[in-house]
Amino acid sequence: MKIEYTNERDNALFERKEVCFEVDHEREATPGRNAVAEEIAKKYGTNRNLVVIEKMASEYGVGKSKGYAKVYANKKAALKYENGKLLKRNGIEDESKKAEAPADAAPAQE
Structure with a gap:
């Protein structure tokens, strides 16, 4: 697998780099x-949990895939600006929501 970066953009407002690539x-x-x-x-010398791949599609019969990813500066920015479905798809979860779920789901003891 070889990745070629076709376009890179620094987006300081959202604390991320936006990358177009071909695999x-x-x-x-x-x-x-x-x-x-x-x-x-x-x-980019960062943690895997700070990379969100928004889309990646294969080209039929060519052996190449094109995609678009966002590399965040920190996890707080990723959680703030990305939607939950995309974070879950990329394996990035909010620990505060994980901690709340078991407390709410626990049945009342008699």
């Missing part, structure tokens, strides 16, 4: 979001 996976299976996010995190 060359000739004669290999289409790589998953997690594998691609790890490679992007290595390039």
Whole structure:
């Protein structure tokens, strides 16, 4: 798997870098979001949990995928600006919501 970065933009307002990329996976299976996010995190020297892949689509019969990712400066910014479904798809969860869920779901004891 080889990643070529076609466009990079620094977005200071949202505390992130926006990246367009192409993944060359000739004669290999289409790589998953997690594998691609790890490679992007290595390039930018950041944690994998700060990379959100918004979209990634394969081209039929070519062995290439095009995508768009956002590399956040910190987790707080990612949680503030991204929607929950996209965060969940990328494996990024809010710990405060996780902590609240068991307390609400606990049945009353008699």
